Amino acid sequence: MSIREIPMNRVRIQDAFWSPRQTLMTDVTIPYMESILRDEVPGAEKSHAISNFRMASGEETGAFYGMVFQDSDVAKWLEAAAYSLALKWDGVLSQRVDEMVGLIGRCQQKDGYLNTYFTVKEPENKWKNLLECHELYCAGHLLEAAAALHEAAGKDALLHICGRLAGHICDRFEKEEGIPGHQEIEIGLLRLYHATDNPRYRDMALRFLDLRGQDPDWFKTHTPAHPGIHYGGYDISPEDTLYNQSDVPARRQTVARGHAVRQLYMLTAMADAAAETGDQGLLDACQRLFDNITERQMYVTGAVGASAHHEAFTVDYDLPPDRCYGETCASVAMTFFAHQMLKNRADGRYADLMELELHNAALAGMQLDGKRFFYVNPLEVDTRVSGQVPGYEHVLPQRPQWHTCACCPPNLARLISSLGKYLWSEDDKHVYSHLFIGSKVNTHFGEILMESKYPWAGEVRYIVFSENEFTLSIHIPSHVQKFTLTINGKAIDYQLRDGYIYISRAWKKEDTVELDFDLPVRRIYADPRVRSCRGKVAVARGPILYCFEEVDQCAPVFSLILPANADISTFGPVPELPGDLIGLCMEGKTLEYQERLYSSSCAKPSPCRMIAIPYFAWANRKKGDMTVWIQEG
């Protein structure tokens, strides 16, 4: 029996931490992105994404510009706009969405095909190069946008367009073999299936998942001789089957390898498909990879994909903090994956992972003003090498205005604007609360209001507006070691299983469940197999991981040492940072620079006050060095 997500139109977030961030999406980021797509932001990288559609529809002349997957920027923006409309109705935005959908419809060919690159630039090469050309990838994102507009905004025009597009894809790939070069269509088809109940889309997704890796030589035998164009933005080799996880059938994979976002989009679809079909083999594979990633290949911030080369996973325990790739999209995709896993089973590890990504690696991808984004999320930045020294070219100390490859910003926008989807789920007996994000939810047992002071304080309250009998299952984050639980002020019995407490009762109207817990500052240590973290410690409080930024310190960041016994106290607000951020303060040590490069004595430590701020808020002030891991001693 699978667990059903409670969709965002039945959830309203009212949360001191997250509501302003959602407002930032509706009021700043999503309109800003639209301006970018329309090339209206002076000084930003040219997008041309809308123009590409206008050329495909014949309404504009000129040359296609951008990545072969430029269409997906529009699709992801549309998806985010759908959520934005659900959060806050906006007649103007609604009209612009309708116009954009209309434009997309006018680009669709008679047979359902829809892709501006291969309409404008290379019509003769449609479906010829699945390895590099991203046609299925772009289609997947359009399907997601269609499902989102249907579910969140009640708009079905794109759903009809995408029905024809999906039909076209099914017509083609039900018969002949095809492996998507970049997984994503699988997610889109499953979402379209959920929106329409048409099993053909589900089966097509399953076929794509099943075919992958059956013939490891498939791309070698089905990719045309290199045309001299790097469709994917760089040279993708058909021999490199590990890159896109086509070396081994999906359900036999044991470790995450290759391009991180491809791997995680595939896992997201696999987890969704497993919940849909009850396919244990698929679920086992998901769990194996979940374990491998979270216990072997994930940074403490939640970032994944250690290597800039191919934006990829590497090998277990290889997690250099300073050359970290940790693409924002990969952390968004980790959240997607965990979310889909929760359809299969209520396991605190999935909810913990969502919490980790949302508060750290994913959130850090965006500037606090909602207008600039990181593609790469390092855990350590030395401004003398970042962005300059070979091997560090990708590591930037500040978020750029826009990106040539603009996959990350709209990915983050669609995640944050649809956050409501991630909070609650239900089945015939349970209502599950996965995240301590204040919200009002309409379950099929009735309404529940949840109020939370998380992530800054451990006070959470559920008020149940229901007279039904059901089990309220509340995820307790793994870092919460002790808590008190009361109903209507009285302590109660409960079960704690796999990170959830289960409170079964015949509820009375306005029964109030209260959870109280401390959020002590925690020290986190990596397994000694992580070479780069030897002797180092990270600092966290609740779900928030901290970092040390140059601007806050009275000594160079890389000279700081945190004594093992130092008390760490909280303070707030943090100077020059908006919002009610809590910072950490501690008495540490700084090592004096030595006269010689190598000396026979260790550098002398002197006392030094150290300040840590939430990692998600780094690089919002003066450019400088930053580290998450700090030497302990």
Next chain:
Amino acid sequence: MSIREIPMNRVRIQDAFWSPRQTLMTDVTIPYMESILRDEVPGAEKSHAISNFRMASGEETGAFYGMVFQDSDVAKWLEAAAYSLALKWDGVLSQRVDEMVGLIGRCQQKDGYLNTYFTVKEPENKWKNLLECHELYCAGHLLEAAAALHEAAGKDALLHICGRLAGHICDRFEKEEGIPGHQEIEIGLLRLYHATDNPRYRDMALRFLDLRGQDPDWFKTHTPAHPGIHYGGYDISPEDTLYNQSDVPARRQTVARGHAVRQLYMLTAMADAAAETGDQGLLDACQRLFDNITERQMYVTGAVGASAHHEAFTVDYDLPPDRCYGETCASVAMTFFAHQMLKNRADGRYADLMELELHNAALAGMQLDGKRFFYVNPLEVDTRVSGQVPGYEHVLPQRPQWHTCACCPPNLARLISSLGKYLWSEDDKHVYSHLFIGSKVNTHFGEILMESKYPWAGEVRYIVFSENEFTLSIHIPSHVQKFTLTINGKAIDYQLRDGYIYISRAWKKEDTVELDFDLPVRRIYADPRVRSCRGKVAVARGPILYCFEEVDQCAPVFSLILPANADISTFGPVPELPGDLIGLCMEGKTLEYQERLYSSSCAKPSPCRMIAIPYFAWANRKKGDMTVWIQEG
């Protein structure tokens, strides 16, 4: 007044540590390399270097094979063979050298031009592309070989050939501008000048040094449109002026940047030219770069060139031990540079650097059997990532049999076989002893015998066979903190200045100077600005730096911790390693692996015996992890 090197034909090494290594050169390495050059070693990378010459002389047909600078392998081998003949006369080798020189002579064109690539493959492109084509580089190595055969083996046939070659180069470049794409011709011209006293060669070297960087756009305006051939083995861009140090005039350079060997060959020539001309500006530039390299950009082993990308220096304090490039040639070149600096001034820093390179980074380039070589000399090898994970492709845990680009092996061979040159120098008043390597030297004041138990023990004795008045100046390595000095058993007064003691006296035959000192195990710490060394320590004894190899430990290398107060004792011999190596033994700790990737408690340490071996001897047994820097705690 410059200091004159005492050439190797006046020095005979008799040393327990170095004599066997010189014998290895004469008996194994140099013959082995000749077989490689003749493509007679099964399974090794094809060299084809001799065949290229035979094709250029018309004695063989076929296609040129190898790097555009393949000729330099033959030149460097000839130079090493010259030294080999000086160490141990060998009629067969002598004849083969003569034959090879004869072959080279038959390749020379009427105008003096000599280069097999541009004779066999692209005669129309001679001198067209100084940036990439290495014609001056190959010529420089031939000039060095010619000087070596003249000085060490009394053979002048190549000197005559090279006189014509150098004349051809002077004819061309005295008039028109030219900047060598890879510095080396400057060294070769200066050596030819020393061998012949013809000032034209010196002036040509000075002109090459002076022109470099005057016009930073020179390569841009003088390099033909890219022919689709990567002459240098990869794409060298004329825009990347920093790569070959043509961005700034040599005497205005302040920091080492770009390709390390290019930088160091240039500095070697500059230091030689400064000593020759007394040009203070040139010497100041050398000293600035010497300081920058040794105090900002040098690994503790003496390795330089942190980045595999372009085999280059990066920025100050960027010294990652695990992605270290540290090309063997660069460490050989560091020795050359220091040696030339000693012609300008007796400063212990230069002799310390020679000692460091010879016993560590350079020596580690060679397997103990003399047959395999490292191109790259890392300070940390994790076999799970080395050679595999992007960014670590160049880091090998074992020396390969041969290299496509075989610059390093003969470079090491010529250094070790000519070691005699590096030990002594003299001027009108002084005899300088730079290294504690047992030897008999014929100074112009008379003979001195030096006996040494270095590097394993601190016992050095000089027996002076002279009745002259002069100053014996002995370099005291900087790690020697205390020593006793006696003459004929009696303590004497001496001056210690810039790392040298000065003993001035009217010597009597068999006056005996004895130096005694301890070689305690030392802990070495890096300046805190070296991010990757925070909390870590390296261990050394005398000039020998140590490392921890997997095969010796009872716990994984990267789980080891060396307590700050642990006693370190010596032992020997080291199991499975030939020779009288001294190993180190200490009671350390190992961190147990944790169940989770991230934990709230630090991994538990348990006691563990740790073994360290000399770094130069690493990777001579079973493949495994290795580290120089070890966590202290």
